[in-house]
Amino acid sequence: MKAALYAALLGALLSLPWWCGGVYYINLASQILIAAMFAMSLNLLVGYAGLTSLGHAGYLGLSAYASGWLMVNLGWGHFAAAAAALCGATVMAALFGLIALRATGISFLMITLALGQILWGIAYRWTSVTGGDNGISGLTRPSPFGLDLGNADTFYFFTLTVFLLVWRLVAIWVRSPFGASIRGTKDQPRRMSTLGYNVWLVRWITFVVSGFLGAVAGLMYVYYHQFISPHSLSLANSAEMLLMVIAGGAGTLSGPVVGAALVVLLKNVASVYIDRWVMLLGFVFIFIVMFVPGGIVAGVGRLLRSRSLGRALSGEPAAATGAERAGKAP
Amino acid sequence: MSFWFIQSLNSLALGGVLFTLAAGFSLIFGLMRIANLSHGAYFMFGAYIGLNVLDRGHGFTLAVLAAGLGVGLLGAIVERVVLRRLAGNSLSQVLATLGVAFVIADSSLWFWGGDPRPVSPPELLSGGVQMFGLTFPLYRLAVLVFSALIAIGLWLLLDKTRLGVMIRASVDDRQMAQGIGVPASRLFTIVFCLGTALAGIGGVIAAPILSVYPGLDADMLPLALVVVILGGLGSLAGAFVGSFVIGFIYSFGQVLFPDLAYIILFLPMVVILAVRPRGLFGRIDA
């Protein structure tokens, strides 16, 4: 059942330019995929390691500004700039991890917020390097294998390829023995120590990988927009990413993707019909936090698993007991 | 020379504003263990309410009162409808306040539009005061005095009243306090109300200095956090000292090292959280 669903989705994604209705929507799809990559990277920390961060947009900024600056000021090519940006951002993630992991819980949240603010402050104030509020513009998209990424379709497929690669890597990683240990440190850190796991190291590695993937998404972001400004690193942006993860379903593979789609669609599509899409997003988020803490994915899962719905779909008489309806906790 | 004096007054005024903001945050965290990420939004909402009152031609005093009451009421509603349902789950509560921040911020945008609105100080307090051969803006002095009054008021509340005793007991040892019959849920609502009302009042007071604009909430929240972390969570004295320290760092930093202003502000916060999570005076580990 699940495999069929994924196959159908993959088919839809691969054929998207032909059914979605125009360049605007193709670009929207690209944006969703990029947002999904951010959310997936943050989810490694929030959903799998149990470390809620409010500074993740910092990695977007680090890699976007680094690659942009290298290309504009030193004339570096895309590949070299991208490699340098990823290296730099990963090193920063390693450093930040050393600092942030001295705390857990709310303190961790505040340290990551502060670190994110420091990066934002640098982007905003160090005008000579970052261009200040104006940011860095006039950036170009790469031409891997000679492809013209200026074309919306081509860029979409490029993004889809990167997205599927990231998805696959993340899926393999969280299902691995190391991935099992990450999840273990979220549920019972003390028990994990007693079992011989180096909980700090497991968390730190997760922190670094999360930053690295965030930086990858940052590159895609700057290639798409061809522009980077301090706003992209703002607290509001970090908060939005966190919203995507929690609303979609932290600790699941598909949750962050669903959450990303929700936010991007609200921002771009709903905003045409509803002026107050931010308020709507806020309310939806509050609702999910209060009543469906496992996110949309968990909520839908519970709905599908509920006997009464299943019976209704297959035409049998409904007779579910309360216990059956309770199902498994997310 | 005059530069130092004027900047010092600016720092003190900013410190005063930060105190009204941080005191509320610290109270809420100290009692309810909720890091209220919508605190900046309440500040901004209060500023807008005050602006609304002023636009209609009423006086500054009414503006301050309206902001305090309006935001306090809003806080009470949020606490009862949302936060209470999530009691016991700190992370969920923090996330919920994040959602609330989005809602309040967008509401402000909806009601009052996107243009930044400068606000003039009340006539009585505009103009300058001659001291030591310099002219000091009277309003900033007034802000300083007002925030000092609030600080004294809060201190009296916490130290001399029964409510204050209950609050302090609950901050120090929540279970013990409940054990001796302190009505936790009513206390929570009162404190949340008070905390948010303080933020709202702070917003109006700050309006002639900072003006009112969308995004004010996102600018103020990190400052509140820095103050509270520096001064120590749950400590009003800490919030007081921290506010003025940060007021000085921010004001002078902006002028002397504009490029590094943010780093100067947030690096200490990082260091403190990493090294001494209790801050200067705190009794609770963050």
Add this chain to the structure above:
Amino acid sequence: MSAIVEVSGLCKSFGGLQITRSVDLSVQQGERHLLIGPNGAGKTTLFNLIAGDLAPSSGSITLMGHKVTHLSTAARAQLGLARTFQIVTLFGRDNLLHNVKLALLGKSRLRWRQWGAFDHEQALSRRALEVLGSVGLSEKAYLPLEQTSYGEKRRLEIAMALAQNPRVLLLDEPLAGLSSEERETITALLGTINKDITILMIEHDMEIALAFADRITLLHDGAVILAGTRREVVDDPRTREIYLGH
């Protein structure tokens, strides 16, 4: 023969409060050593110090010949220490098999591997089933934890500790909160544990604990009041005094 667990002059204070006062403890290999004392005597604190969850204010701890006083909990576990907790601390979102697999994984180099589905680790799963079998839980292997009884959870805890292939096992009130039937099951289980494994146990059920113990240490107010063989401690008048008041 040198002790496998050697605690010397161990002290721990919190703020101004002294929880552990200059404790000396010596456990020989293969011994079943019981730690008793009234509530608040500092028994669990002592366990936490030996296990590495707490750092001592002074004194030393030697495990299996290694000086572990400043070693982390995880490092001590790698040396061969295992423990159960007073309050059940299991992975509530997973089934029993997964819980045991995590315990097995902790001592294996496999835990650093970043690929290859953990759920499909056949060798690990087989081994985990064996371990569950040794505590009589193999039919429940695929049940989610929330569908097991408290007694079964306690058994699972012991299973996980045994899965670590420990040389020293710390059991913190393994019988707490169990029905008499469950107590029998667990007591029998404890009896089957290999003599290679040294056991240090905190337990309040005197009947079972005394039958189990080779040597006993009596703790009161953070200090060792007396230590000796079962007979010596049971017969000593100080034991009655401490438990029954003056």
